[in-house]
Each structure stands twice: as C-alpha cells, then as structure tokens.
Amino acid sequence: MTALRPDLAVIAANVASGSSLLDVGCGDGTLMAALRDQKHCDARGMELDPANVGTCVARGLAVIQGDADKDLAFYPDKSVDYAILSQTLQTAMRPDMVLEDLLRIGRKAFVSFPNFAHWRVRMSLLWNGRMPVTRLLPIPWYETPNIHHLTINDFRALVKERGITVEGQWFLSGDARCSAAAANFRAEHAVFLLSRS
C-alpha cells in the first residue's frame, strides 16, 4: 500500500470504521480503496475523468462518472455518513453549491483544498506580478482546472456565512502540520470536517 497524499491521510485517519461515504472527485480511487481495505467502509465515488473511472471499476470500486456541479443533485439526503471532496472544491463551477450538496448528502463532509494564501503563492504574486505556478499549483492560469482559487480565510468566511459547523480542521505544510492561527499564511493544504446541525 503506497502512502496516501497528506490530505487524504488526514481524512483516512479521521473516518470512522465501517462508515459509508461518497468520495466526490475520487480520482483513481486511492482513498476509497484504502478506506475499504483498512476501515471496511462502504465507499462510493464520483469522478469526471472516464479513464480514472475505468481504473476504479477495475479496482472493484463503485464509481460513477459524473460532474460534481451537475450530478450530486441525484443523491438522496443523508444517504452516507461522509461526503468527501478532496482537492476538487476549487475546480467546481459553483463551489458553494457543491458544498451545500455535500452537507445534504452526507451527515458530515470532509473538504480539502490548496490554500492560495500560502506564503509561497503570495511571494510569487508579489515579486513576479503573475499568477503563481508552484509545486502544488503547477499549471498555468490558462489551462488550470482550478477556476476558483480560495484561501483558508475565504473558506472560513463562507462556512460561517452559511451557518456550517466546523467539527475538525487540519492544516498541512508538506508532511508537517501547522497551527490554525498561522494556517492562512503557512499551510499549503487545509482539511475541514463539517456538519450542519
């Protein structure tokens, strides 16, 4: 078993054993397979790229080719314990609506995203005056799927405005963790566990 990407490792470590989950934008199914094999979860997935869906099916995973912006509407309310959106929020046409769908479908939702206010991104923009191309955001502006860049503080504001409860938060810089207070400047990635009471 190869090591999970740091944000996926955080999610995997905090999902309850035997729970049900929907991984939206599940890629090649790495997280789903880990949760199925290690925590006996009932994992379902949605993925846009047909080649990735094929890989998932070949791994024995139940994955539907679909678009988070359009196809989440067809999932029943509270049908899984966790809805998971890892590194996909910033690619959605309407991230706020996807977030609402996650909290409708899942009793809880994990959301992870790259932090556009990380110091390296800020430096790049400040010194070069151009859209940053960094290790975590390697694709130039004109062809990046990340059409809605956001910062940790942006996400906190959205969550607050929508009355969503933050049940857990993890901030990652490479493999290291950083504090909530310094996160908006120092974290490359954020992972939030959310619910709506």
Added chain:
Amino acid sequence: MTTAPILDESKVLELADPLPLDGGQSLPGVRIAYETHGTLNEARNNAILICHALTGDHHVVSNHPKTGKPGWWVRMVGPGKPIDTDRFHVICANVIGSCMGSTGPASPAPDGEPWGMRFPVITIRDMVRGHIALLDALGIESLHAVVGGSMGGMQVLSLAANFPERTRAALVIASTARHSAQNIAFHEVGRQAIMADPEWREGKYYEHGKGPEKGLAVARMAAHITYLSEEGLTAKFGRRLQDRAEKTFGFDADFQIESYLRYQGLSFTDRFDANSYLYITRAMDYFDLAEEHGGLLANAFAQSKARFCLVSFDTDWLYPTAESRNVVHALNAAGLPVSFVELSAPFGHDSFLLDVPALDRVIEGFLKQ
C-alpha cells in the same frame, strides 16, 4: 493466440410447464436453446449469464450455424478473456421469440403448424422468465453476474429487478430502462417494411418457401443505420462511389454506403425470421422498467442487493448516455452500489461488440470481484 473454432455446442432445454407471459397467456412446449462454456464449480456460484441483443443468439463464442462466422462475442468471452471461461461458467441462452433454436413464431404450435402471428406477444420480462427456467433446470440459484448489451442489457435490468435473488451483479452495456419514442419509431419503420411486403402474407409465409425478404432487408437496413455513428459512417464510406468513377444518374447503388446497406439487409434475411423480428422489436418497444414498478425506476430495484455497472458510449445515439444515467440515478436512489462510465468509441451503438479496449478493462474489473 488462435484457438480452434468452437463448433455448434447448442443444447436445448424443453420446459415441462407452460411459461406464463405478461400478456396473460402462457406459452406451451417451450424450448430454450443455449450453450455453456467453462466449468460450474462445486458451490455452483461461478455462473455468468450473458444476454444477447435483438438479432443475436446463444452462439456467443461458437460458430454461427447458418453463417459459419465466429460467435458474436468471441473477443470478450473465452479462456483468459475479460469474461474468463477458465474462471466462470458462462451461459448464453437464445431468447424466446427468436428463430435460432428457442421457441418463436417459426416454431410449431401445438397443432403442428408454425405459430406465425398466433404466437403471443412477449416482453423482455418474458424472455427473462425463460432464462430463469433455464437456471432452475441447471440448478443455479444465484448468478455471479448477468451481463448484456443493448436488448441484452434490458434483460439484465429486468432480471435484476424482477428476480433480485438470482444474481449478485448486473452489467448493463449500451442499454436503457425504457424504449423512447424515437426507438419505437425506428422499430415501427422496420415492422411496416416487413408487413408491407406481399410475401409476408399476414405472417403465414412458412409453407410458401419464401418470406418477406425484401421487407425484412429494408427493416435491417434502417435498423443498421441506428447502430452506427455518423462519424463512423463518414470515416468508413464518406461519399465514395461503389466500383465506378461517376454517378450513374440512376438508382443503382452508386454510393458505397448504399451498397453496404443493401448487403447488410440481404444477408440478414438468410439468417433471421421476419416474424421473429416483429415479435422481438415489439418486446423491446413494450419495455419500460419503471412502468412495471409503479412509475418510479428506483422502486424496480427495491429488493435488489446486487452490484451494478453501466457502460455507455459517447457516439451511441440509439441508447445515449442519458439513458444509462437515468438508471444510475435510480440505483443511487435505491442505495445500491453502482459504477458507471461513458466510454469514448467511434462505432456508435455497435461499440459494445467491437474493439474497445477500455470496455474490456471495465468488464474484467467488474466481474473479477
């Protein structure tokens, strides 16, 4: 690797009891032609039922008895292939209503004469009842999977919905849970072509040694267009002329596509019965799985515990991706584990029969669990 051609390995099951039908009648003296490949294990739990399409048959890997051509899914079924006969016991049965060995309108009725139009109108669910009778006779309580493309996919959905205890997985390729107005329309063109042929004789052509071959050929030509994509037709034929440098200013088959369709239509009449074509297209037109279950497709799967996988093709305009998605949404609403992928292939609806490596990978992956 080439393997020796598999010759006709047809077996026939004769049902002791009449088969009850959706139309209210029951069909006496039913024969079901089938073939099996691979060994049934001791636990009797490694069987896969393959359901064939409209003009298909049970010769899934054996040579066709009339055309001599290899079975219709040799690229998918066999030792080491995606549907691996080293691992699975593969069963393929000819549907009732057909003309390839199972009871259909060309078969003798109890009075010894061919049924003709006295044959009762059947449904997809009736075809599945025939399959279930076969599974009962073979002592197979629960299938590892039921697999089918096109009309075969309709049988898969019907079996999973109506006999949920009989399969643990369902694989539906290039299919739909209901026939659309457009689907019905194309079938009606075909049926009218057959019935407009004077040789049809209200279906009583068997004793005349000649059937409505012209009508059946036209029906096949019209249907064949729906199995291909515009992109595929353009690539294969374009506006190229057939064995001539100039247009003839007449009504010969000037264009290659005309010549191709005429050949497809004509060769079809050598292997298929016109009345069977009427009955089977009717069964497909009547198919609406939601309607059978109170109008809500999710209800059709309320008793199912199976895993599902649906595959569509981006150039299939006969059963487009939206039809598969419709099924996927219903299965999601029913809380069942379902996978779905739209594959890219240039061949239109026929893609499920042709060389699409991504399909092999999905089928193999889904079945190996």
